[in-house]
Every structure is written in C-alpha cells, then in structure tokens.
Amino acid sequence: xxxxxxxxxTLTGLARSTVTGRIDxxxxxxxxxxxxxxxxxxxxxxxxxxxxxxxxxxxGADLGATHAxxxxxxxxxxxxxxxxxxxxxxxxxxxxxxxxIEHGSKLLDEVGRSxxxxxxxxxxxxxxxxxxxxxxxxxxIMPGWDGFDVPxxxxxxxxxxxxxxxxxxxxALGEHFAAWTDSEHLLFIKAATGIGCGIIAGGQVYRGAxxxxxxxxxxxxxxxxxxxxxxxxxxxxxxxxxxxxIAAKLTEQGIAAGGSRDVVELxxxxxxxxxxLIRQAGRDIGEVLAGAVNFFxxxxxxxxxxxxxxGDHLIAGVREVIYQRSLPLATRHLRIVAAxxxxxxxxxxxxxxxxxxxxxxxxxxxxxx
Amino acid sequence: xxxxxxxxxTLTGLARSTVTGRIDxxxxxxxxxxxxxxxxxxxxxxxxxxxxxxxxxxxGADLGATHAxxxxxxxxxxxxxxxxxxxxxxxxxxxxxxxxIEHGSKLLDEVGRSxxxxxxxxxxxxxxxxxxxxxxxxxxIMPGWDGFDVPxxxxxxxxxxxxxxxxxxxxALGEHFAAWTDSEHLLFIKAATGIGCGIIAGGQVYRGAxxxxxxxxxxxxxxxxxxxxxxxxxxxxxxxxxxxxIAAKLTEQGIAAGGSRDVVELxxxxxxxxxxLIRQAGRDIGEVLAGAVNFFxxxxxxxxxxxxxxGDHLIAGVREVIYQRSLPLATRHLRIVAAxxxxxxxxxxxxxxxxxxxxxxxxxxxxxx
Numbered sequence: 001x002x003x004x005x006x007x008x009x010t011l012t013g014l015a016r017s018t019v020t021g022r023i024d025x026x027x028x029x030x031x032x033x034x035x036x037x038x039x040x041x042x043x044x045x046x047x048x049x050x051x052x053x054x055x056x057x058x059x060g061a062d063l064g065a066t067h068a069x070x071x072x073x074x075x076x077x078x079x080x081x082x083x084x085x086x087x088x089x090x091x092x093x094x095x096x097x098x099x100x101i102e103h104g105s106k107l108l109d110e111v112g113r114s115x116x117x118x119x120x121x122x123x124x125x126x127x128x129x130x131x132x133x134x135x136x137x138x139x140x141i142m143p144g145w146d147g148f149d150v151p152x153x154x155x156x157x158x159x160x161x162x163x164x165x166x167x168x169x170x171x172a173l174g175e176h177f178a179a180w181t182d183s184e185h186l187l188f189i190k191a192a193t194g195i196g197c198g199i200i201a202g203g204q205v206y207r208g209a210x211x212x213x214x215x216x217x218x219x220x221x222x223x224x225x226x227x228x229x230x231x232x233x234x235x236x237x238x239x240x241x242x243x244x245x246i247a248a249k250l251t252e253q254g255i256a257a258g259g260s261r262d263v264v265e266l267x268x269x270x271x272x273x274x275x276x277l278i279r280q281a282g283r284d285i286g287e288v289l290a291g292a293v294n295f296f297x298x299x300x301x302x303x304x305x306x307x308x309x310x311g312d313h314l315i316a317g318v319r320e321v322i323y324q325r326s327l328p329l330a331t332r333h334l335r336i337v338a339a340x341x342x343x344x345x346x347x348x349x350x351x352x353x354x355x356x357x358x359x360x361x362x363x364x365x366x367x368x369x
Numbered sequence: 370x371x372x373x374x375x376x377x378x379t380l381t382g383l384a385r386s387t388v389t390g391r392i393d394x395x396x397x398x399x400x401x402x403x404x405x406x407x408x409x410x411x412x413x414x415x416x417x418x419x420x421x422x423x424x425x426x427x428x429g430a431d432l433g434a435t436h437a438x439x440x441x442x443x444x445x446x447x448x449x450x451x452x453x454x455x456x457x458x459x460x461x462x463x464x465x466x467x468x469x470i471e472h473g474s475k476l477l478d479e480v481g482r483s484x485x486x487x488x489x490x491x492x493x494x495x496x497x498x499x500x501x502x503x504x505x506x507x508x509x510i511m512p513g514w515d516g517f518d519v520p521x522x523x524x525x526x527x528x529x530x531x532x533x534x535x536x537x538x539x540x541a542l543g544e545h546f547a548a549w550t551d552s553e554h555l556l557f558i559k560a561a562t563g564i565g566c567g568i569i570a571g572g573q574v575y576r577g578a579x580x581x582x583x584x585x586x587x588x589x590x591x592x593x594x595x596x597x598x599x600x601x602x603x604x605x606x607x608x609x610x611x612x613x614x615i616a617a618k619l620t621e622q623g624i625a626a627g628g629s630r631d632v633v634e635l636x637x638x639x640x641x642x643x644x645x646l647i648r649q650a651g652r653d654i655g656e657v658l659a660g661a662v663n664f665f666x667x668x669x670x671x672x673x674x675x676x677x678x679x680g681d682h683l684i685a686g687v688r689e690v691i692y693q694r695s696l697p698l699a700t701r702h703l704r705i706v707a708a709x710x711x712x713x714x715x716x717x718x719x720x721x722x723x724x725x726x727x728x729x730x731x732x733x734x735x736x737x738x
Binding site: 137199208220324325332334 | 378383506552553554566568570571575576577579580582583585588591600602657659660661663667668696697699703
C-alpha cells in the first residue's frame with residue numbers, strides 16, 4: 001500500500017529525517033518506487049512510495065552433493081527462470097562457482113535482466129556453513145571447500161552482496177516463504193542421500209551458537225546399536241534411514257540401488273522391499289522428530305528431499321511415530337505435511353535470504369553511510 | 370550512563386517527540402530518573418536521564434510442587450529479600466496465591482516498600498502454562514489450577530501487571546540474567562522430582578507454538594523400553610532418571626527414600642547406591658540432551674534442580690554422554706555447568722520476566738495511551 005513520508009513517520013515512530021533517509025536509500029536501491037501523489041490539504045501534494053517487486057532480481061543457487069539448481073526471482077520471491085543440472089560438489093569451489101556464475105548470467109539474460117540489477121546472490125551448500133563468514137566449515141563431502149571464501153570469489157566476477165548458508169536452512173526458508181508464512185515455528189526435514197533439518201523459529205532461520213542447529217542425522221535411534229556410521233559413532237539416524245543407507249540395504253538384498261534416486265525409482269515402480277524400507281526410514285526419522293517436537297514445539301513439520309518424492313510412505317512413517325511418542329499438548333495442533341515447492345525450495349530460499357537481508361532496517365541505514 | 374533527550378533521539382533514530390513521550394512515560398513509571406544537567410552551549414542546560422534501579426521493585430514467586438520461593442528484587446534484578454516455605458501446589462490456586470500475596474506483602478514491608486511501588490509480579494508454576502493468558506493448561510500435578518485466571522485473582526488484591534510462566538522457563542531466565550548473559554543460546558535443565566528444560570534462544574525465552582517447548586521429560590531413552598511412565602508411554606526420561614524414579618529404585622533396594630530430597634541426602638551422606646543411580650540419571654539426561662545439542666546447538670547447558678545439589682555426580686554423567694554422542698562442531702565450544710543461582714533462580718527469573726516485559730518498547734509506548 002503506497003504511503004507518504006509523513007504516514008511512514010507516524011506508523012514507525014521514526015524521525016521524519018530518518019524516514020526520508022531510508023526512503024532515499026530504498027529509492028536508490030530500487031526496492032521501492034514512487035507510486036503517484038495523494039490529495040493534499042493544499043500546496044504541493046505529498047509523494048507516496050510503494051514496494052516495487054520487479055525493480056530488482058535475485059539469483060539463488062542451491063548446490064547439492066550431485067545436483068545444482070539455480071533460480072532468478074523478483075523481490076516478491078516469484079521465480080522468473082530456473083535451471084537444474086547434474087553437478088558434483090566435489091569438483092571443488094572454483095569449478096562449481098564458475099558454473100554457477102556462467103549459468104546464472106545466462107538465466108538473467110533469458111529474462112532480460114543484467115547482473116547490475118541483482119539485489120544479491122544467495123548460495124546454499126550441502127554441509128555446515130559459518131553463515132556470517134560465508135564459508136563451509138569441515139564439510140564431510142566437499143573436498144576443497146573448507147574455509148573457501150565463497151562471497152569473495154563470486155564478487156570478483158559479479159560485485160553484489162553474496163550470502164551463504166547450508167542447503168537445509170535455505171530449503172526451510174523457501175518452503176516457509178512460499179507456503180507456510182502463517183507458521184512461526186517450522187521444522188523442514190530434508191530426507192535424501194543424508195538427513196538434515198532446517199529450523200524456522202519466530203519466523204526466522206534459527207542457526208544456534210555455531211550455525212550447527214538442525215543437524216539431526218547423527219542423533220541416536222533405538223534398535224540400531226550395531227549399525228556403524230561414517231561419523232565414527234553407532235546407531236545414528238543417517239546410518240539407518242538415509243537414502244544412502246536404504247540403497248545399501250536393498251543392494252544387500254540383491255536389488256541394485258546406487259543411491260537415493262534409485263530408491264525412489266524402485267518405490268515408484270512398486271518394489272515392496274523399497275517401500276518397506278522407506279516406511280521404516282519414516283518411523284526412524286519420526287523417532288528423532290518426536291524428541292524434537294517435545295523440545296521445540298513447532299506448529300508444522302514439512303517433509304522434503306528426494307525420499308519424500310516416493311509417495312506418502314515416508315511421511316506416513318513419520319506421522320505414525322510422532323503421534324505415538326510426542327506429548328498431546330505439543331501435537332494437538334501440529335501439522336505434518338509434504339513440501340510444496342518440490343526441488344525448487346532451496347533456490348527460492350536462497351533468493352529469499354537475499355531479500356530478507358537487504359530489507360533489514362540496519363542494512364537500509366547502512367546504505368546511507 | 371545519563372543521556373539527554375537529544376542524544377537519545379540521535380542514538381535511536383526515533384523522532385524527538387517519540388523520545389520525549391517515552392521519557393515522560395518512563396519518568397512516570399519510575400524506571401528512569403533525572404540525573405542532573407549537562408554543560409550546554411548556551412541557554413538552559415539540557416536535562417539528562419538515567420536508569421534508576423531502586424525506583425521500583427518486583428515480586429517474583431517460584432511456586433514448585435511442594436515448595437514456594439519468593440523474592441523482592443530491584444530493577445537490576447538484585448535480590449533485596451527472599452522467603453522459602455514448604456507449600457503444596459495441590460492446595461489449589463486460591464490458598465497458594467493467598468499465601469503468595471500475604472508473604473509477598475510482608476517481604477515488601479521488610480524492605481520498606483509498598484505494593485504501589487511494584488513494577489509487577491511474576492509467577493512460576495510447576496506445569497504447562499499459556500504465557501499470554503497467564504493460565505496453567507492441563508497441569509498434571511496441580512488440581513484446581515487448570516485454566517484458573519492467576520493474574521485476575523492477584524490483581525483483585527494488588528493491582529499491578531502479573532505475568533505467569535512455567536517454573537523451568539523462569540529458572541532459565543534467572544540463571545541467564547544472573548550468570549550467563551554472554552550466552553545467547555542456553556539450555557537450563559531442572560532435574561528434581563520431574564525433569565524439564567527451559568530454553569533461551571537469541572537471548573529470550575523460547576516457548577514454541579503452544580508454550581510447550583523444553584518438555585524433555587517424556588523423550589525416549591534407550592534401554593528403558595520396559596519402564597512405564599505416568600504419561601501412558603514407556604521408556605520416558607522422567608520414568609528412569611527423575612528424583613522420583615531414583616527414590617523408587619532405592620526403595621526397591623531396601624533403602625528408604627520418599628523423594629528427590631531424600632535421594633540428595635543419601636548421596637551427600639555417601640550412599641553408593643544413591644550416587645550410582647544419580648550418575649546413571651546424568652547419563653540418561655545426557656542421552657536426551659545429546660540430541661538437543663545436535664538440534665539446537667546451544668553455547669551453554671546449565672544443570673540445576675535439587676538432584677544437581679548432590680555434588681558433581683549428575684553433571685559428570687551428563688558430560689560423559691554429550692561429549693560422546695554429540696557432533697564435534699556442536700560441542701567444540703559448548704560449556705556444561707552447574708547452576709549458579711541455586712534455589713533462588715526461579716524467583717529471580719520471575720522478577721526478570723516482569724522487568725523485561727515492562728522495558729519492551731511497545732509496552733513503554735502503550736503507557737502513553
């Protein structure tokens with residue numbers, strides 16, 4: 001809704017000079033635009049300003065273990081163009097980021113926008129990330145990425161703000177933004193080759209003290225004491241319920257499965273062993289989530305990742321155990337749903353991360369300095 | 370540090386009229402006081418204002434299952450007087466709140482303050498609380514309290530703001546305020562007759578969607594599938610590791626123990642069975658917390674409640690399992706410490722809850738209406 005400077009001053013309690021300064025900064029950045037004049041009580045009519053979603057764009061890059069997804073969005077988070085490709089994160093940061101820059105620029109071309117119109121670039125990585133520094137920290141499956149300065153590398157080619165987070169956090173942000181903004185407390189589960197959780201608390205990504213929050217793959221599940229995990233412990237959720245673990249179990253049973261996607265294909269073609277293992281994976285994930293529900297009391301749990309694409313078997317197992325094991329007060333209004341944005345959630349969320357960062361009041365004031 | 374109106378306007382970016390309005394409201398409430406005049410460039414020197422901790426007081430009431438603790442604090446959270454008594458919460462809301470009002474008024478008398486000087490009253494209850502409404506919700510051990518209007522009842526006798534939360538949340542707030550304000554992400558564990566957790570996230574109490582966050586007593590622990598819990602499930606943490614559960618195990622072994630306090634007495638007198646059971650309770654609590662550490666990534670875990678008073682046995686068990694089971698990134702800088710404020714944490718936290726509520730900017734503006 002268009003507002004005058006004077007209305008904005010009254011609405012926010014901010015000094016007229018502060019409002020004028022922020023409006024100038026937002027006009028310069030293109031985030032708002034003049035939207036005409038209002039009737040005045042006399043003299044020159046005061047100008048009004050409104051949010052202008054088309055004025056700038058974002059580039060979101062969701063870089064997974066073996067796949068990359070790019071999206072160009074407007075400032076309302078609407079996808080204008082996207083691209084998916086097989087890309088191995090283990091090729092190292094330079095090769096992967098060069099690809100991202102090259103194909104991101106092509107996407108911008110396709111929608112008739114230039115890199116100078118970018119509000120910023122958001123990048124999701126499949127491992128622990130120090131968000132404030134834009135670096136991966138001891139990522140297990142990303143040789144060459146540890147401590148690599150992602151924003152610095154990208155900015156040498158496209159000089160706009162670059163924000164980095166782990167893939168599950170941006171997927172949670174994308175789902176929350178696209179489908180569940182009414183839910184302040186959301187858990188997003190990515191069940192794929194690995195298992196991770198993104199947390200939205202009070203409407204914002206919750207990262208914890210070292211940015212490690214939501215790392216549920218190495219929580220212990222019952223009855224799995226004999227199963228060794230690559231982390232060095234036994235009984236970890238990821239060692240029994242991940243796409244990689246299910247593929248290994250199928251292979252042991254003489255059914256060829258190279259990874260998470262093969263498991264999904266088998267389930268879709270009706271393989272009973274695959275369906276049973278996915279259902280049991282849902283129960284194991286549900287056991288860990290039952291604790292998280294008691295602890296965190298979310299209003300919604302969103303199940304995504306490639307394993308969730310194999311129909312309702314995974315989510316049915318999750319629901320079965322959560323409703324059995326969590327406290328009635330915590331489950332009374334709890335919804336457990338499948339992700340709505342599908343494979344695009346990460347790329348959308350990376351764009352949303354850029355928009356939310358740019359619109360923070362401290363950031364707007366900083367533009368004036 | 371004393372500030373002038375003009376300095377406060379510059380510091381906050383708020384309009385001079387907003388600053389003046391808030392200062393008037395804070396002066397009227399007694400939260401700030403004039404602190405003299407500064408040198409000026411000419412004309413009447415501008416007045417400065419500073420926070421005035423002694424101007425008003427709070428009454429904090431930590432009402433446990435069988436004990437009540439009251440404290441009068443100043444606006445810096447410093448305890449001016451306190452009182453502890455055996456009081457059964459099952460006597461019902463009227464009897465317990467009458468006692469609270471009577472002895473709270475006596476405490477105020479002792480420090481020479483009147484109820485009109487109260488900024489507010491904070492109350493902690495030993496069960497689930499709907500914080501916004503000030504009511505207990507289906508509390509298992511509090512007959513007569515379900516849905517009872519605690520603020521309404523108290524205000525009929527002392528007409529000041531009354532805030533209510535569960536006892537573990539106010540204990541977390543008291544510990545955080547008194548000893549760990551440098552830690553933004555804190556878990557406070559109360560290990561006593563029952564087991565609960567208060568969560569500080571981003572410096573504030575985290576309550577979750579229904580105010581049920583931190584309810585860790587009914588999370589499943591391994592190797593306890595045969596143990597039935599009063600909640601109707603099996604294998605709950607509280608059924609194996611609470612003070613009540615330990616007392617029952619000691620009694621089975623022919624060692625008389627009526628509850629949590631007897632267990633602590635036995636441990637202090639060197640009873641090996643009591644010490645072993647407390648250590649194992651620490652391990653069981655540690656198993657549940659290991660999951661919470663991966664999930665929430667706190668910077669500090671504070672162990673309190675009566676079982677923590679039996680020396681280092683409980684905390685040693687907690688540390689043993691957390692460092693074994695949680696991810697290195699999440700435990701690298703994690704501290705696991707004993708509570709500093711002892712039995713006063715809840716009453717202090719109840720006062721802090723009142724202070725933080727009164728100092729929220731929205732609240733100050735509301736005083737002007």
